[in-house]
Amino acid sequence: MDVVGWLLVVPLLGIGAMYLLPASRCPFVPPVVTALNIALMGVNVGVNGFAHGPSVSDSPWWSADGLSAVVTAITLVVGFTACVYSVRYIRGRTGPHAPAERPRNLAQERGYFTLLLVFYASLVAATIVQNVFFTWGAIELTALSSVLLVDWHQTRLTHEAAWKYLVIMISGGLLALFGLVTLAGSVDLPLMGATWTDLARVARHVPATALRVSFALILAGFGAKAGLVPFNFWLPDAHSQAPSPVSAMLSGIKLNCAMYGILRLQQVLHAGGQGGFADAALGTLGFLTVGMSALMTVAQTDVKRLLAYSSAENLGMVAIGFAFGPIGAIAGYLQMVNHAIIKSMLFYHSGELLHLSGSTDMRTMRGVTAVLPKTGRAWMLGMLAIAGAPPFGLFISEFLVVLAILRHGTPALAVVLLVFLLVLFASFLQRALQIGYGKPSRQVTASAAPVGESAGIVGPTALHLLLTFAFGTALPFVGLAFAHVMSNG
Amino acid sequence: MWWKLLWTWLGLLVFLLALFIGVARELRTCQLGYLLQTACIVVLYGAKALHTGDADMWAAFAGLVVIRGGLIPIIIRWKLPPVLMDARENRFVAAPTFLLMAFCVLGAVSAGVATVWAGRFAVPFGFALGTLLAALAGVALTHQAGQQMFGLLSAENGIDLAVAAILSRIPVGVDDLIFVDIALATMLSVVLLVRLKASGSTRLHDLRELRG
Numbered sequence: 001m002d003v004v005g006w007l008l009v010v011p012l013l014g015i016g017a018m019y020l021l022p023a024s025r026c027p028f029v030p031p032v033v034t035a036l037n038i039a040l041m042g043v044n045v046g047v048n049g050f051a052h053g054p055s056v057s058d059s060p061w062w063s064a065d066g067l068s069a070v071v072t073a074i075t076l077v078v079g080f081t082a083c084v085y086s087v088r089y090i091r092g093r094t095g096p097h098a099p100a101e102r103p104r105n106l107a108q109e110r111g112y113f114t115l116l117l118v119f120y121a122s123l124v125a126a127t128i129v130q131n132v133f134f135t136w137g138a139i140e141l142t143a144l145s146s147v148l149l150v151d152w153h154q155t156r157l158t159h160e161a162a163w164k165y166l167v168i169m170i171s172g173g174l175l176a177l178f179g180l181v182t183l184a185g186s187v188d189l190p191l192m193g194a195t196w197t198d199l200a201r202v203a204r205h206v207p208a209t210a211l212r213v214s215f216a217l218i219l220a221g222f223g224a225k226a227g228l229v230p231f232n233f234w235l236p237d238a239h240s241q242a243p244s245p246v247s248a249m250l251s252g253i254k255l256n257c258a259m260y261g262i263l264r265l266q267q268v269l270h271a272g273g274q275g276g277f278a279d280a281a282l283g284t285l286g287f288l289t290v291g292m293s294a295l296m297t298v299a300q301t302d303v304k305r306l307l308a309y310s311s312a313e314n315l316g317m318v319a320i321g322f323a324f325g326p327i328g329a330i331a332g333y334l335q336m337v338n339h340a341i342i343k344s345m346l347f348y349h350s351g352e353l354l355h356l357s358g359s360t361d362m363r364t365m366r367g368v369t370a371v372l373p374k375t376g377r378a379w380m381l382g383m384l385a386i387a388g389a390p391p392f393g394l395f396i397s398e399f400l401v402v403l404a405i406l407r408h409g410t411p412a413l414a415v416v417l418l419v420f421l422l423v424l425f426a427s428f429l430q431r432a433l434q435i436g437y438g439k440p441s442r443q444v445t446a447s448a449a450p451v452g453e454s455a456g457i458v459g460p461t462a463l464h465l466l467l468t469f470a471f472g473t474a475l476p477f478v479g480l481a482f483a484h485v486m487s488n489g
Numbered sequence: 490m491w492w493k494l495l496w497t498w499l500g501l502l503v504f505l506l507a508l509f510i511g512v513a514r515e516l517r518t519c520q521l522g523y524l525l526q527t528a529c530i531v532v533l534y535g536a537k538a539l540h541t542g543d544a545d546m547w548a549a550f551a552g553l554v555v556i557r558g559g560l561i562p563i564i565i566r567w568k569l570p571p572v573l574m575d576a577r578e579n580r581f582v583a584a585p586t587f588l589l590m591a592f593c594v595l596g597a598v599s600a601g602v603a604t605v606w607a608g609r610f611a612v613p614f615g616f617a618l619g620t621l622l623a624a625l626a627g628v629a630l631t632h633q634a635g636q637q638m639f640g641l642l643s644a645e646n647g648i649d650l651a652v653a654a655i656l657s658r659i660p661v662g663v664d665d666l667i668f669v670d671i672a673l674a675t676m677l678s679v680v681l682l683v684r685l686k687a688s689g690s691t692r693l694h695d696l697r698e699l700r701g
Contacts, residue, residue: 148677182651
């Protein structure tokens, strides 16, 4: 087994360790496991990546081409910070810092961290396995393992959110599975390996109608999981009710993993000569998603629902990017990375805002910067970053998406997209100013003391801000240098 | 010839049972429909295993019987209280007659579409798509969370029709993976149904606090 396979083995060992270690040590297992995985990925890229080009694995079991590497890297980084943040977040609710009315519950803590690792392992598996059906199974498992995490608080509202989430995830999974079965049934050759490489290789022999039907089913199925319109009504409910680190993983990683499934099949359609159909379908859903989500952000009063609609909007941008040629694909990759980094950070802070004001209602939050300076400033910067303001990374990726559309010869579409982005920018700027500045509201001042700003909270968000800042400032120069090298042979 | 006839009649039965589950009033009746549907699929898998004599086919058959025919009904029976299983649902979103007609139209459309694209797999794929769409329409048009669960199980049985048709072309592990996935999904559905019941109601009409 090469190093890529160990990315899955390590979390599985971690899950076993959860039941061998004393319950009080369980919260520290996920951060250690996820840190080890980052180190493994670093070793893998260092040893193989630069020597063999984009493919860092030759295994028939494990896939690690460019698409897989990008989504896996996102999973590893956001998974690590979510696990670190979870320690403080969950122990603040069930541990020694829990409110007096809620005694420490070690079994509940162990349950949470075990589910978190299962969720993490399934997210890693989704992007590294080569077998088409195992990819489907892993994407299914990302949904199934997170259902009880969404319902972790076990209130009536979380039950409602978890139920909707489960029903949509299973329905979407079934549609996607039927799409894959349709594709496998349309190939005249046996697909005993059933790898993505096999499918791309035989795609030329599949009838065009079968390819199109399969893609439509998979787009509907995985699109529902990726938060694309019109099947994304589960998204604000699940994101708003889940614990903040779980919301961060749902938004930052899980949506990308579902999109990964769509993009894999898009590659198969391109290989089969039906790329135009795939691009048109993906682009159309992308535009609808961006438009609907941008408009929905205007009406939100709950901070986590606002962030959830923004997640849908960003995945819509990813879909648009990958529908508009090579420049669009680069933009799509960057959009995935930048969105995952910024949005997970904002979800961590939404947890702090919840602790601070007792609810996620934005109408009760004002003047956070005055009470919690580090959290407030990070929140402001994060909101600007997710709105697409320079010098953060999302500005670059959104700029490249618009550029790709213009180069495609459809300026009207670029204008429509810019209008949607403008609505979103205004909406986020207004909310950022409202929450960050002004005289602190009664709810904010009443409970500021017990929240605090420990390293466990500030650390992950600082890392995320640094990364998105680096993507926004260094990347254009790296790109220019690369172009210069290429033009000089 | 007998092979084609078997596919046609059992496929039709699976589709009709999906309609039955879609308009059933009690969860216990839905469960009966699901078990009958699964029995049809078991017969198809068994016939295919006998026909080919392939060990992989027998492994898939065993997985189907153990997980779909055994484990899933046991989970449901073990966890769901009888009061929930026997509760009578009288308020449909649309009249059952209309639902039946809509499901039949979906079945006809599926048969037509499959004839165009599925070639020699037109019969199983047509019934599979018809069952899938009718079951998902039932999930969308019911008032009861429990019926949604059985609708999803029924939809999965529809997909199994298609999987059974192409089983010799894909690794058998894939089939067992699907069974395990659906068993996990059922387990989670049952846990959530019990929690919903404990917190008040499993009627979807009462689960509308999260909006916007």
